Structure formats: C-alpha cells, structure tokens
Amino acid sequence: MATRPFKVLGIQQIAIGGPDKLKLQKLWVDLFGLEVTGTFRSERENVDEDICALGTGPFKVEVDLMQPLDPEKKPAVHATPLNHVGLWIDDLPKAVEWLSANGLRFAPGGIRRGAAGFDICFVHPKGNEEFPVGGEGVLIELVQAPPEVVQAFAALAGQPGSSPTN
Numbered sequence: 001m002a003t004r005p006f007k008v009l010g011i012q013q014i015a016i017g018g019p020d021k022l023k024l025q026k027l028w029v030d031l032f033g034l035e036v037t038g039t040f041r042s043e044r045e046n047v048d049e050d051i052c053a054l055g056t057g058p059f060k061v062e063v064d065l066m067q068p069l070d071p072e073k074k075p076a077v078h079a080t081p082l083n084h085v086g087l088w089i090d091d092l093p094k095a096v097e098w099l100s101a102n103g104l105r106f107a108p109g110g111i112r113r114g115a116a117g118f119d120i121c122f123v124h125p126k127g128n129e130e131f132p133v134g135g136e137g138v139l140i141e142l143v144q145a146p147p148e149v150v151q152a153f154a155a156l157a158g159q160p161g162s163s164p165t166n
Contacts, residue, residue, distance in 0.1 A: 001102060006095040009153040012143040013062035013086035013116075017078040021050060024065040028052060034063055040115035046070060047077045051116055058152030062086065062116055084122070084139035088153070092119055092144040099123075105131030107139070119144040 018024050028034045034052040041048050049066040066077040077083055089095045092111060100106065107122035114120035120143050127134035145153075 002098070005098050006089055006091045007153075009088040009090055009145055009149065010059070011061050011085065012088040012118075012145070013064060013141065015049075015064040015066055015077075015083040015086070015141075017066040017068070017076075017081055017083040019067060019071060019078050021048065021065045021067040024067075025050065028063060028065055038116065040064075041069070042115075043069060045077075046073045046075055049077075049115065058149040064115070084141050086120075086141035086143050088145040088149055089142045090145055090150050090153075092121070092142060095142060096121060100131070103127070103131055103133045105134045114141070114143065118146070 016024060016028070025036075029036060029050075029052060034054055036050050037053045038051040039049065040051060046068050047066050048069055049064045052063040052065060054061045054063050064083075066083060068077050071078065096106065096111060105124040105127050107124045109121065111119050111121045120141055123135045123140040123142065124131075125135045125137050125139050
C-alpha cells in the first residue's frame with residue numbers, strides 16, 4: 001500500500017436521525033445546551049435537519065439532528081438513529097483518489113458541497129465486488145477541513161500546517 005497522501009484530522013460531525021427532530025432538539029438543544037447554527041432541507045437527500053454546534057473554534061463538532069421529509073423514502077435518515085460520522089480531511093480530493101485506488105467504496109454523488117458549506121463525500125457502509133472495503137455498516141462522511149482547522153490540528157500535533165486544496 002502506497003504512502004497515504006492525506007490525514008484524518010478529527011471528528012467533524014455526528015448525525016443523529018429520528019422520526020421527529022423536535023424530540024432530538026429536546027435532548028441535544030434544550031437539555032445538553034447545543035446551539036442551533038443552521039438548518040438544511042433537501043428533497044433529494046430526504047432530510048430536514050438542524051445543524052448544531054458542540055465546542056468552539058477549529059475543534060467545534062457539528063451535531064446534525066435529522067428527520068426524513070418522507071419516512072417511506074430513501075435515504076432513511078432516521079434509521080439507524082446514529083446516521084453517520086463525519087471526519088475532517090486535510091486534502092479531500094487526494095483522499096478520495098487514494099482511498100478509491102485502495103479498494104474503498106464511495107456512495108453515489110462524488111465530492112459536493114455539504115449542508116454546512118464544506119466539500120464532502122460519503123464512504124458507503126458496505127463494500128462490493130469492485131470496491132471491497134466499506135464502512136462495515138457505518139456511513140462515513142469525509143469533509144474537507146478549512147485552512148484554520150488544518151492549521152489548528154497541525155499546531156496541536158506540533159507539526160507545520162499544510163495547505164489544503166479546497
């Protein structure tokens with residue numbers, strides 16, 4: 001296996017789904033105190049979500065509270081309740097190229113702008129014959145880290161910052 005040309009920096013987000021996001025808000029916003037920083041609604045992705053923040057600055061973790069627009073349609077953002085985990089990536093295009101070459105299966109859609117405004121793509125939960133490696137049942141979102149996040153993680157690790165291609 002060739003040298004990995006990218007780094008996974010840290011957790012960017014977790015996404016939690018349910019049939020009614022008001023119940024999710026009760027726990028995550030009202031009781032835990034997370035701040036709602038935005039909303040996202042997409043017919044194509046069958047989702048109505050609140051984007052919340054946990055922590056601050058480059059170490060802020062996004063917590064998405066999601067409900068389906070139509071519970072009978074796919075994707076079913078409410079099944080399973082922990083919908084996906086998002087990982088900050090320092091160079092998303094290089095990561096996708098290298099991971100694909102090493103047998104990782106991506107979900108359809110390619111690299112695109114995500115709900116929070118960052119470039120994203122998804123690792124498919126299951127491998128297949130052509131791409132035998134998947135998320136082992138977990139949907140994983142790879143998220144292009146902005147420069148300040150790349151620099152903050154590099155500083156934390158005691159390394160010089162790199163310059164991502166965003």
